[in-house]
């Protein structure tokens with residue numbers, strides 16, 4: 175089985191601070207990590223490889239030179255091969271254009287590796303952009319079925335069955351391979367790298383694929399291929415005020431709430 179895991183390098187959002195005077199995020203010094211949901215996708219792929227050692231797990235990211243660190247950390251926890259997709263033509267790509275690039279990258283990597291991917295995995299959303307667009311758009315471009323927000327999955331006889339997170343509980347979804355799967359949090363934790371695997375990953379060659387390597391139509395990527403326009407960036411105002419009702423009993427609290435709403439003319 176051949177699996178491609180799309181990983182995105184994101185800032186560690188727990189370390190981001192906000193300059194409340196300028197109303198901007200302070201990104202300086204914030205460490206870059208592999209998006210958490212992508213680590214669940216990679217761990218799931220590597221577990222499939224643990225069970226069937228003929229499985230090959232390839233990771234890919236679209237980004238600048240610094241994303242090589244994220245790819246190396248994926249190699250250190252079980253990925254067999256890593257590709258970086260990078261070109262100035264991809265700057266200012268929105269999620270649609272980014273999905274076009276990743277779809278073309280999947281096809282170009284298949285040609286280089288000499289085998290088609292049975293499963294393309296993504297995280298369900300990235301911690302920074304947070305749209306959750308890329309996985310479903312990738313499935314659309316590749317014309318593959320998609321399974322979103324999977325928590326656990328099994329692959330057998332050319333079919334995948336996944337338990338997927340939903341607002342109402344868990345949906346069990348099945349599909350034929352090849353498929354695009356986006357991963358939610360898994361019941362198991364991603365594994366850690368050892369010193370040995372980290373050193374091997376540091377030595378690994380990571381091929382860089384450009385727009386020319388992907389044979390991509392320049393009009394479909396970058397600003398020209400991006401229908402989304404960013405109009406404004408701002409930190410939302412914190413809500414002020416509010417009333418905390420903490421009477422002796424629940425009944426008294428309800429009575430007070432009703433009285434306050436009534437005084438305010440809401441009831």
Ligand SMILES: Cc1cc2nc3c(=O)[nH]c(=O)nc-3n(C[C@H](O)[C@H](O)[C@H](O)COP(=O)(O)OP(=O)(O)OC[C@H]3O[C@@H](n4cnc5c(N)ncnc54)[C@H](O)[C@@H]3O)c2cc1C
Nearest residue numbers: 180236266268269272296297299300303304305306307308
């Ligand atoms: C107008 C506009 C201009 C932009 N310009 C730039 C720019 O110049 N540079 C820039 O870096 N971003 C830019 N972005 C942001 C960029 O489009 C998004 O970061 C990207 O499309 C992914 O969207 P997301 O973060 O919402 O990911 P989601 O859709 O939430 O991610 C879901 C999953 O898709 C996969 N994935 C997402 N992104 C990547 C990736 N890059 N490589 C591999 N896998 C991935 C991961 O598995 C991830 O968990 C721009 C966005 C807009 C709207």
